[in-house]
Amino acid sequence: MGRDAEARLLRRAVRSVAVQTAFAVAFVVIIVALGVVLVFDRQQSVEISGIVRRAAATAEDVADPPDGVWLVLVSDSGRTTSAGIPSAAADSAVLVSAPPGEVSFTAGGQEWTAWVDQRPASRFVAIYDPSRHEAEEHRLVMSTTVAGIVGVVLAGVIGLGVGRRAVRPLGRAMGLQRRFVADASHELRTPLAVLHTRAQLLRRQVGRDDPTSAELDQLVADTKVLGEVVADLLLSAQLEHADVVGEDVDLSALGAAVVRSLKGYAAQSGVTLTVTTEGRAHHDAALDAGSSSAGDLDGQDDGRWSVIGAPTALRRALLALIDNAVAHSRPGETVSVEITRAGDEVRVAVIDTGDGLDPADAARLTERFARGATGRPGGRRFGLGLALVDEVVGAHHGHLEIDGAPGVGSTFIVVLPAGGPPGVDGG
Template identity: 25%
Template sequence: MTQKPPPRADFQPSPAGLSERAPRRLAERVLPRTLIGQTFLLIALLLTLALTAWSQIFRHFEDPVRARDLAQMAASVVNLTRTALINADSERRTELLIDLAALEGIRIYPAEASDEILPLADTREMRLLTEEIRRQLGAHTRFAARWKTLDGFWISFRLDPEDTEDFWVMLPSERLKQTRAIEWLTWGGGALLAALLGAYLIVSRISVPLRNLARAARVVGSGRTPPHLPEHGPQEIATVAKAFNQMAGDLARTDADRALILAGVSHDLRTPLARLRLGVEMSGAPETDIAAMVTDVEEMDRIIGQFLDFGRGEPQEPMQSLDLVALVTDLVEPYRLRGIDLRTDLPDRLILAVRGLSLRRALANLIDNAIRYAGDSKPIDLTLTAGNNEVMIEVADRGPGIPESEMDRMRHPFTRLENARSNTKGAGLGLAIVERIIRSHEGRLDLIPRTGGGLRTVLHLPVNKSRSAAARAAGSKETGIAS
């Protein structure tokens, strides 16, 4: 294979390219890949943004109203306290102050020039509140969040507007706090859950038909006829399902017509070939000429058979539990009778669920390829082994082999490697047929260069892990594996 030159040591990726790819890769790793996950995330983000925006709008219009209410309450407390102090007997003022602190949480202290106070927080709510209180009580009103060591909402007032002596009255901070945050969170969370539930119901009406459509498309891709998709639900989904069902029906009819045409071609071509072979054998020509012409007739018959096998599409026969050892033994016996040096390494018994006729056809193609390109005189090795979770069937020859750079191309239909193999006969369908058959078993085909020259073609057939492990635990060469 052609090797790529090593990267230059001084090569550095473009920072712009890295900056563009990094966010994309991060998004692919973080964001959900399913439709329902993406819809959930999008609805959650939109609802969160909507609730945040509405809460800000509500607060913007509610803050002035709330500030007026709180200011009215604070001004009323101050005015009532001032009135009580003015009208109370001087002997009972102390008792009045004690009752206000004990019963209402309102404390009153005379203001002094040396008082240590902490200003209120500079927020929109506090500015609206203080401006409204100052408008009702007078421009001389001061505010504080702490007086000496006592925290609260402190308001200064005077017993008489003409006096210069101030008093501090403290209102409990709890009276000014907004207590509806938990209610907002509760209602917001409930709305989010309701929206996600609705999103799940909406997306499920879309994702379920899409999954069925994807499953049916895979069935069509494998060459089989998919089940009829339901044509109900949203109009767009129903239209897609109806179009898909029509396409699947058209493909099924096309496959039926193709099978009919192939059957007619098989009969119309093979019958004249049989008469031609009979005429050649009875022509009285020299033996070497007869043998050459008979070989050509057989090659044409084999090519017609390959066209028919490839035209049938994916194997339709059901999976059945068969003894692969017996299948391989029956297959190689006619080759040995023809004098082919076909060596086998088989266990005593190996049971696996396979499509028997299709697998037999695939192995016959591999053996025919090995004979055609390696020749009748060179030995061909056929090995059957059971691994941990698969069965491997290997056909190895000593022919010219296939370069590694051409192995993927050789799996395609109508492809031949004439510069690697001396015999250019055939339609180039052998490996394509094997690839299709092994794919119908959910296995794979490996083409591996053989040490010392030649090619190893390995069929990997998956098996049930638990049953294969139980079969291997038998501890003998006889192996039983069932899928």
């Protein structure tokens, strides 16, 4: 991750804090608003009940009802109503049949609250005008909504300020980590290279019949492994904290060069290494002579295998895949490296017929120090290598495809965007 990517990450973190704060406040506002409306409705219901009860109990005629109330006088001679009462409410049969006391009924698609006061020869019914309650409730909801929106906006602004203060230590920590990686890269590589060289010199000074010969061989191997592990860790850290500086890389040439460097190691394990570009073999004589490109080997180089990337990182990724394939192959088996061009992608497949792996574990295998399930005790180990390959490929805007089956081999395919001219799709 480069500086620009880190800056984007910090900005996203600030925005995330602001958005989460705004959402939290919005949630609280909604809960409070619902509570206020419920309390308001409950309070209004009690007040409306008291208003209609008093209006019905004190009514002497229907000519002058209290504000917001209509009166209906039901007697043997018929019904007499206050002016302006909706006909749906005035004509409802409930006014005649309802028992004394509070009554709620529906008429004309509207809910009505009324109070029936039964008298010897008649009954007065007080009906509340619901439009008053609806208007007050609308004003309450609107004021609560406006207050809530203002509160959410203010919460977002406050969240931005809090987010900036919260991620400031993270930015400083990233800067310190970036400087540590640079310092470690400078300070560790040289001492480890010197240590490995001294171990090799010491081994050359001791004959094969010396009792310490085997231990010195192991010391040389251990210092080499230590250097490779540190190189992997540093490369992984650099990929996380620096943008990949791109240049034109011929994957065909790179694949051939890596195979050439590992042929001796593979031969010691009894494993044969082969490399082909678009079905054309890179012959051993050409490899041994030092040729490293498909063009040199086949008489042409049209740049169709080129990608834009960091040669050292890509070489380390291919080296890790081929080394892993050789390590998990049996004597007499073959590890094949196939480079093809498919549309706008260059694909490098490393194929072995060794221990194999379960495709269901493919996603987990790119985790650091993952262990795959195979027929051998303990499973197939991938250590840091496959995780590093995945990071290198991801940093180059590509992806890693994994396939295989336990006991029958595995296939790892590095897929990268092509940087050269388009050619015939690879088969």
